[in-house]
Amino acid sequence: MNLRNPQKLGRPKNPEKRQAILQAAAELFPAKGFSGVSMMEIAEKANVSKLTLYSHFVDKEDLYTQSVIDCCEQQLPASSFKPAPGLDLEQALRAIGNGFLDLIMDEKALTLHRMIIQQSGADGDHAGLFFNAGPARMLSEMRSFLEQASRSGALAIAEPRLAAEHFFCLLKGLVYMRVMMGLCPPPEKAERETHVKEVVSLFLRAYRPQTS
Structure with a gap:
């Protein structure tokens, strides 16, 4: 099974688990940097399986990008500019x-x-x-x-x-x-x-x- 292709998993995505992953990423990336954090470490901190993590994010670059966007949205959402x-x-x-x-x-x-x-x-x-x-x-x-x-x-x-x-x-x-x-x-x-x-x-x- 290709864990990096969420289209093949066929499971509905749980928004609470997605947010838990983003929260874990938001804590680990600043502390250890991009290269110092593994996807398995993020999955463990978020208390989700690696399969679940890859059902929400294609790879570490995708997760990193989305964690930055999520951080920005919490303080300065796109709606602020409208x-x-x-x-x-x-x-x-x-x-x-x-x-x-x-x-x-x-x-x-x-x-x-x-x-x-x-x-x-x-x-x-x-x-x-x-x-x-x-x-x-x-x-x-x-x-x-x-x-x-x-x-x-x-x-x-x-x-x-x-x-x-x-x-x-x-x-x-x-x-x-x-x-x-x-x-x-x-x-x-x-x-x-x-x-x-x-x-x-x-x-x-x-x-x-x-x-x-």
Whole structure:
């Protein structure tokens, strides 16, 4: 039997077991890095069989990618970039900003990022997996959000991709580098929210349509 072909297994997938696998992966990958974790170890930690694990994920690369996506979705779901009707632009940007800082300042995310940087020279392929599943995916969502805001006339942005990068870089600031280097703990939620408010105000001043 080919364990890596979930189409041949013929069993309905259990979402609770899938989430248990993702949770195990979210704990093991940051602690040991991609190469330091085996699929069997993840299956054992999730208390599932290897057969069950491969019924949900094609291989370790697939599981790693999906675990990064799941981590992002918990703090900053894709729905954040599609604000509910009636939510004004400033509120929507603040919600995105707060979710983003909650995500990058989470201890597991910090540990994983440190691990990736440490191993990137010898393991560039898996650093690429992380970037595509996390930052690149988020930038794409933000670009779409800003394109829609520009089409509606709420913003005037010539290059939404660059504006998306500017927004997230402003949010990270130098404090993220300090936290990554262990020079200070992650800022408290109230401090993060104040920072987000300031960034959003600056961003809107830069990209609001000019009035004559």
